[in-house]
Amino acid sequence: MADTQRQFSLVAGEPSGDLLAGLLLGGLKARWPDMKSVGIGGPRMIARGFESWWPQEKLAVRGYIEVLRHYAEIAGIRRQLKARLLREWPELFIGVDAPDFNLELEAGLRSRGIKTVHFVCPSIWAWRPDRIETIRAAADHVLCIFPFEPALLATQGVSASYVGHPLANVIPMTPDRAAARARLDLPADAPVVALLPGSRRSEVRYLAARFFEAAALMQRQRPALRFIAPVIPGLRAEVQQALKASGMEGRVTLLDGQSHEALAACDVTLIASGTATLEAALFKRPMVIAYNMNRLSWRLMHRQQLQPWVGLPNILCRDFVVPELLQDAATPVALAEATLAWLADPARTQALQQRFTVLHAELLRDTPTLCADAIEKVLEG
Template identity: 75%
Template sequence: MNASQRRFAMVAGEASGDLLAGRMLDGFHSRWPDVQAIGIGGPQMVARGFQTWWPQEKLAVRGYIEVLRHYPEIASIRRQLKARVLHERPDVFIGVDAPDFNLGLEADLRAAGIRTVHFVCPSIWAWRPGRIENIRAAADHVLCIFPFEPELLASHGVAGSYVGHPLAQVIPMEPDRAAARAKLGLSTQAPVVALLPGSRRSELRYIAPRFLDAARLMRKTEPHLQLVLPTLPTLIDEARQMIGAAGLEGQVHLIEGRSHEVLAACDVTLIASGTATLEAALFKRPMVIAYNMNYLTWRLMLTKQLQPWVGLPNILCRDFVVPELIQNEATPEALARSTLDWLRSPAKVSNLTQRFTALHEELLRDTPTLCADAIEKVLAS
């Protein structure tokens, strides 16, 4: 096979992974112009010529209890996917995040002689340290998005490369708030609160009602606030019903996708814990991080947590630079109060902007090229 005709299998199980994999594919196309990429991915990957075998949403399930509910279908997809990848024999299999799905699959494929790479080091530094054994069995190489991770992996006998965080390259160092508002049809005169309850259906159902109740309370205190809620096309009807049930019909700008424009446009965001919190930090926006999930899932996660922080901005800054209101603490009253506090504290916002700018500079690397460099080394090994 000609070197430019590389064939890679990839699995990105959710929206954040789709974004990461999309940037990786940019690097692949530059290095190997005729590259073919197959597996499971989302719209960012498909836009770059990726051939997806199942809808990405099938894997976008979070939490122990929720996964149990969908386990038979997910397990069936993994079995079929494994058989298909073994038949196709790609040059490399790349699991993008989604470790609960990908690590076991990678281990099986690696044992069958297929080179494997895992993109995004599982957060063994935050919780579930025992997962390092799974990583060692699964991956020939790990692509790391935080600078301290390769050394940590090396101490456990796992090869890794720091490739920067793809989002740091995509998001401008100085986002244009006025331009983003113009694109979204928002006023430049009134503050904008972005509501980001998550990209999974389970998150929308558990978190959005609290966010919307908080938004209603905020509007009572500050009736001029502009409320914006971006969501995936597949969830927009459900989100619209929730807005109506919260008594906010006509008061929330419901946006299909375009979460980056929403973050650029806002003054503050009420946001679910996850990759989106890092996106908000790179947009230099103050935030209140919240999360709510099935109670049993929450109790299980508490036993595995290694750090006092849940949100990525706080973990990376090693400090509670933004509030975290998790589970029972995430009451509509507390969420509203903490969100409005940012709008009334310009000095605090200025300090936070400086912290987030320094973080952005640390994470900014040529990720597409560095990913391609690492994959090339794996191919040569």
């Protein structure tokens, strides 16, 4: 088999999945330099030689109501992808996060004899514990990014490995704030707030206006504040519209992507719940986590929540180490007050940074190699 070109298929449905899959492909390329990879992915995957058959943005939809609006198109893509994979028969299918799309696809492929791996354990410990049955049917093996997950899956008869969190390798243990500010042309000594209203269109629609209105309130109290906002290129028009409506146009610097630069440069971030909150924690930055969505989606999701926390930093620390302002609580006034509170309390910030340093060390592993090791064992199966 050593002389045979490996053929893998992957699906990563959003920017955070593209980052994870890009690192995974790095490990696979190191193990099998001439491997071929196809499916659905984003720019980081494509940079690794990945062939994307559909734009990744087609799958980047979140929330029950939002998914329903796009269901026909997404279901059609999944059917076409499954049919093509059954024709081309890759050696392995790897679903990267996006469980609503990938688990059903994995189950269908696995039932026909294609080996499957799911990268990132769905958060059955946070909500929707019934999903374990789906995972058991879908995945030959699960690559877990949090250390407690393999033991939990083992009790349910699911094979799994802890591979560390890829972001812990990407983000330096001690971020260089001064260098990041120089790259973004920000003053070295001004207080900087990073605004991250999300990477999905639905998130921007529900959060961007609130974030910019909160920024306006903050600037009235502290005129020296500087604001930066990383923007996914495809969402720039929506963000600019919200910025103009808030009266903050020209006072918030919009960045083309560059979320890591923004988090490295800032003193505090106002941030949408999701993977970006873990990135902020690894950058050791204080934050205020916010979320707002369609009311019916919120009711359905909130009803299935198993833990008191929503933000990943709080879930991993098992405590409300950073504020969470969700749904109706995410008012511009509340967001502004909670963000300014961090700037007024250096001792609180320092204690949080120490806690996040410990968390970073727990998540730091040679993820690309561990992923390749686990995948090789599945292939040898």
